[in-house]
Amino acid sequence: MLIGEVARRSGVSTRMLRHYDALGLVRPTGRTVGGYREYSAEDIRRIFHVESLRSLGLSLRQIGRALEDPGFAPSALVGDLIRRTEERLKREQELLERLRRVDASAPSGWESVLRIVELLHGLDSPSPARRQQAVLAAPEEMPVPAELLAGAVLAEADPNVAGALRWALARAGGDGVASVAPGVRSEDVEVRRRAVRAVAEMPGDEADAVLAEALGDADPAVRRHAALALGARGADAAVPTLVAMVVDGVSDVEAAEVLGTLSLEPGCADRIVGALVAELAADSAVRIRVAQALAELPGTIAHGPLRHLAGDADRAVALVASALADVVGKRPAG
Template sequence: MLIGDVARHSGVSARMLRHYDALGLVRPTGRTVGGYREYSAEDVRRIFHVESLRSLGLSLKQIGRALEDPAFTPSALVSDLIRWTEDRLEREAELLERLRTIDASAPTGWQDVLRMVELMQGLSSTSAARRQQAVLARPEGMTVPAELLAGAVLAESDPNVAGALRWALARSGGDGVATLAAGARSEDVDVRRRAVLAIAGMRAAPDATAVLADALGDPDATVRRHAALALGRRGVTAAVPALVGLVVEGSSDVDAAEVLGTLSQDPGCADRIMTALVGELAAPAADSATRIRLTQALIELSGTAAQGVLRQLAHDEDRAVALVASYFIGVLDARSPEDRGDED
């Protein structure tokens, strides 16, 4: 077959066939009387072999070696091709994500695009100071996709930068909860902690409560603590056992007691909280320090029931507990009836 016929049947352009010939990769077996290239059936098969190897990403030089050198083994080369392809796909995925982020910012002009690129570069800097500056110094009115900030929060290890990112995320106008929810399910405990702490600051996000509720069952105590405090501040009474547990453990016990005090303003929840605290006070395993923390938590509760328990504790066998309870009774007695939460 002449070169034109080969090009039509193989799909390889005549120009590329001439290039193959010049490289010695596929040389036609013969020539016509007029000097035109004439390809045999074996030549055409070789062309298809070349195209097949090209489809795997081999260079023409590598293809030549593969077809000519009997000692050329494919295993090492295929392994290299896999690694190069994986690297290329990773770079392209990163590019795609950047493009989607820019698109989500709804740019109105190239200046907006350049600002967003500058922000993304700043957030990916190895310098914590530059990352923080990128968050805090962005132009007023610049729309930053919440998902970008949420992703940065999950990856940020510097506490100062993380704080700035959570602040920006809470004010971004979007929720970013989908990204944070995925982080809350991560196998990396640090990522889960960052996710729950960020969600805790997003009071307006509609789906945040469900993610925090799931986090109450996390195996990590820090994740559970962040979730319990955030849920309690949202008025979710399901967090009461976890909050009482924080008082018992002495982990953020002051914050937990304050949240329990707020929840106790609901009469239905007040009895539940009181029962839980009194139960822990009477627990055989409760040491003096634990009972003192529980006594201190009682002062935060509304109503007269807590005051009655404090008056009983003023005569407790544990001298330290009795002194703490007596002090708080004096504080309560000095307050006005409204401040004490006395009932009519």
């Protein structure tokens, strides 16, 4: 069969068939009287072998080795092809996600597209310093889309980069809370912690609602972040968690300060005092922390409980409570 007929039946161009001949991959076994290439049935089978191997991603050099080496073991080559294909698919998936993120940001022009692509490259960097720089370098006149920042906030493990991202997300406004709120319901506890810290830095009723939901989270750290933020906003639903933080000695100073601020809300002071006093049956370390938290309350509302603690059987508790009671007693009545 002449080369033209082979090309027509096999779908391999005459140019490629000549290339195969030049490389020694498929050399026609015969020639016509006029010197034209003449392919036998075996030659044509070899052409199909070459094309099949090419479809798997083998180079022509690898194909030649596979066809000529009787001892060739394909398993290692196939394994290498699998790894290379997986890497290519991963790169293409990353490109697809990047394109989707650019599209979701609804860029208004090429300058916006380039800025977003630059930011995405920066956020994908393995260097925390580079990721942080990418966030902080955003120009004021070109705000970063909240959806993009929210995804980065929920994925970022480095505390410094996470702080920069939360700042940028709070500044972005728009749908910032809505974009990050799904993270509060994630099965991954680290994602929930990142999400609640981000929402805590955003104002508004929508943020308050998300934080209130987080107060019921199974993870203590999520509950604490939510309570500190809600208490600072005047939500008395945070009181039980804030008191528990004082008792547990986890961010107890911050919790006591928030309880002091929260006690200024109408009807909150007596509730807070009652919740703290209810913990005085605990060990001496807890009683000291409770005394310190009581002293954070404004006015003289905590003077009575502190005077009571000044007679505590534990000398350390008594000394701390007595000193704090003297300080509180000198304040103007609230």
